[in-house]
Amino acid sequence: MITTITLNPAIDKTITVEQFRLNTVNRVLSVNEDLGGKGINVSKVLHHLNHKTVACGFIGEANYGLVQPHIKRLGLSTDFVWVDALTRINTKIIDPIEKSTTDINETGFTVSRVQIEQLKIMLQAYAKQSSFMVFSGSICKGIDMESYQSLIEAVAPTPWVLDADRQVLKTGLELHPYLIKPNIHELEDLLQVKLETTQAIVREARSLIQQYKIHYCLVSMGEQGSILVKQDVAYHAKALDVELVTTVGAGDAMLAGFLFGLSEGYSDMDALRAATACGAIAVSGISLRAFNDFKIEALIDRVELTQIDLG
Known part of the structure; x- marks a missing residue:
């Protein structure tokens, strides 16, 4: 089994607009919504490859009604720590004529020390069953580098994978992915x-x-x-x-x-x-x-x- 960890999930909303322009009215050709976040994306592909996977992390309780249909449709195994807040919505505007993509990403929720500890306990259990633990994407508010390090240390000695950027990547490297x-x-x-x-x-x-x-x-x-x-x-x-x-x-x-x-x-x-x-x-x-x-x-x-x- 491969376990993925998404600390800052999102509902990905993709809008297709031909010849998208600022400061004017744009007509939408299509709208598509899906559950996203880098770790969740990895699990979605693994699931469709018929490889056992579970997507872990945090999820907003306030708009879970928007998230649940996507999980059910995908048939994805998930195990989230609930956060009393909204899961962020990331909007992507695709212009097929100009071949451009514009991203508008929300910041996301804030997690507490208690919720971080809950996730740590969860990851320790999954690490014992997994061939890889995959830490992907950005971190949400409430997680500092010390907290992030503690989550990674919780999965030892299971091999872990890092797909992140900037400070998260720098911090993760010190823990030998x-x-x-x-x-x-x-x-x-x-x-x-x-x-x-x-x-x-x-x-x-x-x-x-x-x-x-x-x-x-x-x-x-x-x-x-x-x-x-x-x-x-x-x-x-x-x-x-x-x-x-x-x-x-x-x-x-x-x-x-x-x-x-x-x-x-x-x-x-x-x-x-x-x-x-x-x-x-x-x-x-x-x-x-x-x-x-x-x-x-x-x-x-x-x-x-x-x-x-x-x-």
């Missing part, structure tokens, strides 16, 4: 350096691996594909040629595919192929039902990998 999955911009922000070549990305990733005792660093780069780095080997996966409809959840789908591969006993190379296949399905904007063994196997065979010379 098994795997990190930054996108290229998050990695550059962490290092405060522009990474313009494959060799530079691999060099810096290997430095992080050595410094923080990380096993894998998986760097997503959009249409440039992805790079998987270990201490002694690195691979580049070419992005599959699919129509780009949305980037929403693409990195989460990639992470889910990689962890799925590792959990199913795939080699590192095939796990990277599975990650690439899942990312391709996500950006093509088709239904979650496309995440199944048959579809993944068909796409895996199309993924081109190149081993990178470590120099």
Whole structure:
């Protein structure tokens, strides 16, 4: 089983508007709502890959009536600590003509020390049953870095995965994650350096691996594909040629595919192929039902990998 932890979940509202403009009336073509948050997104993909998963974290009680139908529709196993507040709503405005995306993200609720302790006890129990514990996304108000560290320490010795940015990523690295999955911009922000070549990305990733005792660093780069780095080997996966409809959840789908591969006993190379296949399905904007063994196997065979010379 893979357990995901989402500390700042959201109801994701996607609005499609052609030729979106500021300071005027825009006509909406379509509206779609879904339960979101990076860890929840990972669990959704794993669930549709028929891999056992549970999504944990906090959830707002005040508007749970908006959340519950999505959980029921997805058939997702969840276990949340209740917060007497609203789950935030994140609005994404997609313009298919201009090929632009505008994000309007709410801050979210505030949790108490008691609620953090409740979650810690929950995670300790799930860690005993899980192959991986996945900490993904931002943190909500009420959680400082000391509290975040205590949640991670609660899952030891189960291997844990970190997909976050900025201070959350910096704090998490000190606790030696098994795997990190930054996108290229998050990695550059962490290092405060522009990474313009494959060799530079691999060099810096290997430095992080050595410094923080990380096993894998998986760097997503959009249409440039992805790079998987270990201490002694690195691979580049070419992005599959699919129509780009949305980037929403693409990195989460990639992470889910990689962890799925590792959990199913795939080699590192095939796990990277599975990650690439899942990312391709996500950006093509088709239904979650496309995440199944048959579809993944068909796409895996199309993924081109190149081993990178470590120099």
